[in-house]
Amino acid sequence: MMKTNEIRSKFLEYFENKSHKIVSSASLIPEKDPTLMFTSAGMVQFKDFFAAKSTDNLPYTRAVSSQKCLRAGGKDSDLENVGRTPRHHTYFEMLGNFSFGDYFKEEAIKWSYEFIVKKLKIDADRLWASVYKDDDEAFEIWEKYLPEERIVRLGEKDNYWGPPGETGPCGPCSELHYDLGKDMGCGKEDCKPGCDCDRFLEIWNLVFTQFHMDREGNLTLLEKKNIDTGMGLERIASVLQGVTNNYYIDIFRELIEDAEKILNVKYKKKNEEHFHIIADHVRAITFAISDGVIPSNDGRGYVIRRILRRALRQAKILGFSKPFLYKLSQTVVKQFKHVYPKLKEAQQHTQNLIKMEEESFLKTLGKGLDILEGKISDINEKNKKEIDGETAFKLYDTYGFPLELTIEIAQEKGIKVDKKGFEKEMEKQRKRGKESWKGSKEDKRYNYLFENKIPETKFLGYDKNEAKAKLLYVKERESNLEMIFDRSPFYGEAGGQIGDKGKIYSEDFEFSVNDTQKVNNIIVHIGNVQKGDFSIEKTYSLKVDKKRRKAIARNHTATHLLHKVLKEILGEHVNQSGSLVADDRLRFDFTHFAKVKNEELLDIERRINEKIIENLKVSTEKKDIKKAKKEGATALFSERYDKEVRVVSTENFSKELCGGTHVSYTGEIGFFKITDESSLAAGVRRIEAVTGMGAFEKIKKYDNILIQLNLLFKSETKDLVEKAKKILEENKNKQKQIEKLKMKKATNSVKELLENKINVNGIEIVKDHVDLEDANVIRELAQKVKDRAKNNTAIVLIGSSSNKSIGIVMLTDDLTENYHAGKIANRIANKLNGGGGGRPDMAQFGGSRTDNIDEIIENLNNFID
Ligand SMILES: [Zn+2]
Numbered sequence: 001m002m003k004t005n006e007i008r009s010k011f012l013e014y015f016e017n018k019s020h021k022i023v024s025s026a027s028l029i030p031e032k033d034p035t036l037m038f039t040s041a042g043m044v045q046f047k048d049f050f051a052a053k054s055t056d057n058l059p060y061t062r063a064v065s066s067q068k069c070l071r072a073g074g075k076d077s078d079l080e081n082v083g084r085t086p087r088h089h090t091y092f093e094m095l096g097n098f099s100f101g102d103y104f105k106e107e108a109i110k111w112s113y114e115f116i117v118k119k120l121k122i123d124a125d126r127l128w129a130s131v132y133k134d135d136d137e138a139f140e141i142w143e144k145y146l147p148e149e150r151i152v153r154l155g156e157k158d159n160y161w162g163p164p165g166e167t168g169p170c171g172p173c174s175e176l177h178y179d180l181g182k183d184m185g186c187g188k189e190d191c192k193p194g195c196d197c198d199r200f201l202e203i204w205n206l207v208f209t210q211f212h213m214d215r216e217g218n219l220t221l222l223e224k225k226n227i228d229t230g231m232g233l234e235r236i237a238s239v240l241q242g243v244t245n246n247y248y249i250d251i252f253r254e255l256i257e258d259a260e261k262i263l264n265v266k267y268k269k270k271n272e273e274h275f276h277i278i279a280d281h282v283r284a285i286t287f288a289i290s291d292g293v294i295p296s297n298d299g300r301g302y303v304i305r306r307i308l309r310r311a312l313r314q315a316k317i318l319g320f321s322k323p324f325l326y327k328l329s330q331t332v333v334k335q336f337k338h339v340y341p342k343l344k345e346a347q348q349h350t351q352n353l354i355k356m357e358e359e360s361f362l363k364t365l366g367k368g369l370d371i372l373e374g375k376i377s378d379i380n381e382k383n384k385k386e387i388d389g390e391t392a393f394k395l396y397d398t399y400g401f402p403l404e405l406t407i408e409i410a411q412e413k414g415i416k417v418d419k420k421g422f423e424k425e426m427e428k429q430r431k432r433g434k435e436s437w438k439g440s441k442e443d444k445r446y447n448y449l450f451e452n453k454i455p456e457t458k459f460l461g462y463d464k465n466e467a468k469a470k471l472l473y474v475k476e477r478e479s480n481l482e483m484i485f486d487r488s489p490f491y492g493e494a495g496g497q498i499g500d501k502g503k504i505y506s507e508d509f510e511f512s513v514n515d516t517q518k519v520n521n522i523i524v525h526i527g528n529v530q531k532g533d534f535s536i537e538k539t540y541s542l543k544v545d546k547k548r549r550k551a552i553a554r555n556h557t558a559t560h561l562l563h564k565v566l567k568e569i570l571g572e573h574v575n576q577s578g579s580l581v582a583d584d585r586l587r588f589d590f591t592h593f594a595k596v597k598n599e600e601l602l603d604i605e606r607r608i609n610e611k612i613i614e615n616l617k618v619s620t621e622k623k624d625i626k627k628a629k630k631e632g633a634t635a636l637f638s639e640r641y642d643k644e645v646r647v648v649s650t651e652n653f654s655k656e657l658c659g660g661t662h663v664s665y666t667g668e669i670g671f672f673k674i675t676d677e678s679s680l681a682a683g684v685r686r687i688e689a690v691t692g693m694g695a696f697e698k699i700k701k702y703d704n705i706l707i708q709l710n711l712l713f714k715s716e717t718k719d720l721v722e723k724a725k726k727i728l729e730e731n732k733n734k735q736k737q738i739e740k741l742k743m744k745k746a747t748n749s750v751k752e753l754l755e756n757k758i759n760v761n762g763i764e765i766v767k768d769h770v771d772l773e774d775a776n777v778i779r780e781l782a783q784k785v786k787d788r789a790k791n792n793t794a795i796v797l798i799g800s801s802s803n804k805s806i807g808i809v810m811l812t813d814d815l816t817e818n819y820h821a822g823k824i825a826n827r828i829a830n831k832l833n834g835g836g837g838g839r840p841d842m843a844q845f846g847g848s849r850t851d852n853i854d855e856i857i858e859n860l861n862n863f864i865d
C-alpha cells in the first residue's frame with residue numbers, strides 16, 4: 001500500500017526530474033491576494049508568474065508544489081457537508097505542476113498519464129480523460145495514451161476555466177478520471193465521466209491557459225501560455241489505498257486512532273461521521289493557526305472559530321465534553337512537520353490558542369445546547385417548523401453558537417432556522433451599539449455642533465502648519481473656549497494620534513490652543529484667549545506648534561515601522577489592537593500570545609533603526625479601499641474606512657491605511673528606543689517607545705544611572721556587572737553568617753523556650769515569635785526543642801522578615817495519632833494570607849502578613865485541636 005507521504009514525495013520528485021523547481025507551500029493566509037480568505041489552490045502563490053507578460057524576468061518557468069489549502073467560509077462554502085460525505089474537506093493538500101510560458105498541453109498530458117500509470121502504477125484500463133468539447137488538440141494528444149472511447153468531451157461547466165473577472169486569461173481544461181467500477185455507478189448504458197453518479201472519480205485537473213478574453217467576449221491567443229494543474233492528495237491516496245472514502249486513508253486512520261484514545265470512544269461505522277468531522281477540523285485549525293490565524297469574531301478568525309466549535313460539538317455528541325483538540329492537534333504536527341516546518345515552530349502557540357478557545361466555548365456550550373434542545377422540543381410539540389431569529393441570535397450572542405451551528409443542529413431534527421429574523425436581531429444590536437455610543441457623556445459634550453448645524457472643517461494640515469481661516473462658531477466651556485473654523489491646519493485627535501497645540505491670532509487678538517479634537521470631521525480648537533477680542537465670520541491666522549507636530553510625526557511614522565517589523569519578527573498573527581501617538585512617546589498594542597523575549601525586542605529595535613538609517617521616503621496617496629487592500633495595505637480590523645482611503649507607505653517596506661501626519665523621510669525619526677513591554681490582556685501585548693530627542697533623553701537618563709552606579713560601586717561601566725555580582729554574593733554569605741549566629745543564640749534559648757511552655761488541654765505547647773527568617777534555621781531550632789522535650793509537646797515557631805512570615809509546626813511522635821502538624825500549619829497560614837502543609841509530625845507555613853504574628857502566638861490554642 002502506498003502511503004500518503006510517499007505519494008507526495010514521488011510527485012515532487014517526478015516533476016523535479018522534469019526540471020521543475022520544487023516550491024514550498026505558501027501560507028494559508030494569502031500574502032499576495034488579500035481578496036482571498038484562504039489559499040485554496042496551488043496556483044495562488046504563482047499569480048504573478050501567470051500574469052507576467054513574458055518569461056524574461058521569471059526566476060524559473062516550471063514549478064511543482066504540494067500546497068496547503070483551506071476551503072471554508074467563502075460564499076460557496078459547504079462546511080455542513082464536510083465529514084458527512086466521503087470527499088469533502090475543509091483542509092487538504094493539493095499537488096500541482098505549473099508551466100509559466102514553458103511547456104504546454106503535449107507535455108502536461110503526457111506527464112500526467114506517465115505519473116499516474118508508471119509511477120503510481122494505477123491500472124491504465126481504469127483511466128479516463130475528459131477534454132473541453134472544442135479542444136481537438138487535447139483530444140488528439142490523449143489518443144496517444146487512451147482508447148478513443150475513454151476520452152470524453154465535456155462542456156464549459158466541467159472543462160473550462162476562467163476568466164477570473166470580466167476579462168482576463170482563460171482556457172480549456174482536461175481531467176483525469178478513475179473508474180471505481182460498475183458497482184459504484186448508476187448502471188446506465190452511457191455512464192461515463194460527467195455522469196451524475198459516483199462511478200468516475202475526478203483525480204487530476206489540467207488547466208491550459210491559452211486565451212485572453214476581452215470585454216466583448218473575443219478570445220485572443222496568449223503569447224505566453226500557462227499550465228496549472230491540481231490533484232487532491234487525499235483523494236489520490238484513497239484510490240491507491242483502495243478505499244471508498246478519503247477518511248479511510250492512512251493519515252486519517254492515525255488521526256482517528258489518536259482521537260479514539262483521547263475521547264475514549266471506539267470508532268465504528270455508526271459514529272464515523274463524528275470522527276471524520278473531528279479529523280478534518282483539527283487539521284484545518286492546526287494548520288490555520290500555525291499560519292497566523294487567530295480565532296475571532298470576524299473574517300478568517302471567525303471561520304476558524306466556527307470550525308473549532310463544530311468539532312467540539314461532535315465530541316459532545318460522542319459523550320466527551322472537555323477540551324481535547326489541543327491534544328489531537330499534536331498528532332497533526334507529528335504527521336506533517338517534516339513537510340511543513342511552520343507547524344513545529346508554532347507548535348506551542350497553536351496548542352495554547354486551541355486550548356484557550358476550547359475552554360471558553362465549552363463554558364457556554366452546555367447551557368446553549370439546553371436552550372436549543374428545549375426550543376426544539378417546544379417546536380415539535382406546537383408543530384411549528386422553525387426556530388425564531390431571536391433564539392438563534394441569543395444563542396449566537398450569549399452562548400457563542402455560530403448561526404451555522406444552530407442551523408446544523410436544528411436540521412438534524414428536521415427544523416429550520418429563521419435566518420432573516422436572525423439578521424434583524426443582529427441589525428438591532430448594531431443600532432443599539434451605535435445609540436449607546438451616541439448617548440455617552442463624551443459625545444453629548446459636542447451636541448452643540450449638530451444642534452447648530454456646523455459644517456465639516458477642511459483639514460489643511462497634511463502639508464501646512466499655518467493657514468488663514470474664517471471663525472464660524474465659539475462655545476464657552478468652563479475656563480476654556482472651543483473655536484471652530486471653516487478650515488484648519490490643526491490635527492484633531494484621531495486614529496491614536498493626539499491633537500495639535502498652537503495659536504490662533506490676528507493683529508489685536510491671540511488665542512492659545514491647548515488641545516484639538518475631531519468630532520465627525522469637525523475640528524474643535526480648545527484653549528484660552530491671551531489678549532483681545534474675537535468676532536464670528538472674521539478671518540484669523542492659525543498656527544500649529546511646528547516642533548511638537550514634528551515630534552508627533554516622528555512617533556507616528558515609527559509606529560508604522562514598528563507594526564511592520566513586529567509582523568516580520570513575531571509573525572503574521574500580529575495585528576494592531578490600539579495605539580497612542582503623542583509628542584513624547586508612542587504606545588502600540590497588538591495581538592501576540594507570549595511575552596516578547598528580550599532578544600526579540602533587541603531585534604525589533606535594531607530592524608527599525610536600520611529602516612530609519614535607510615532614510616526611506618514616506619509617501620501618501622488617496623485610493624479606492626478595495627485597490628489599497630489588494631495592494632497589501634494593512635488595515636485595522638476595528639476601523640471602519642470610507643470608500644476612498646489614504647495610504648501611507650514607507651517606500652516598499654510598510655503600507656498602511658492611515659489619516660495621520662508623518663515625516664517625509666524615515667531618517668527624520670532619528671533614533672528609536674523601546675522603553676517597555678508588557679501584557680495588556682490575554683493575548684494582547686503593549687510596547688512603549690520613544691523617538692528622536694525623546695530617545696536621546698532616554699539614553700542619557702540610562703547613562704546617568706550608569707554613572708551613579710559606577711560611583712556607588714567604585715567601578716567602571718565595563719566591570720559594573722561583575723562588581724555588582726560580587727557584592728551580592730558577599731551579601732548572601734554575610735546573611736548566612738548572621739543566620740548562623742542567630743541560630744547559635746537561639747540554641748541557647750532552647751531552655752528558655754521550654755521553660756515558657758504552656759499547657760493546653762493536657763498538651764505542652766512551646767511557642768515563640770523568633771528573630772529568624774530562614775525556614776531551615778527555624779526548623780533546626782524546633783528540632784532541638786523537640787529532642788529535648790521528648791513527648792506530649794507541640795512546637796510552633798514563627799519568624800519574619802520585612803514582608804513575609806515563615807514558621808514551623810513540630811509535634812512529638814506520640815501526638816501524631818490525634819493531631820496533624822500539616823493541618824495546624826494550614827490553619828495558621830490562613831491567618832497570614834499564605835499557605836502551609838506537611839507531614840503529621842512536621843510542617844511548614846508562610847504568608848504575606850507579619851503584623852499579627854504575636855496575636856497568633858498568643859492564641860495558639862485556637863489552632864491546635
Ligand atoms: Zn453513471
Ligand SMILES: [Zn+2]
Pocket residue numbers: 495556560656657658659660
Ligand atoms: Zn497611522
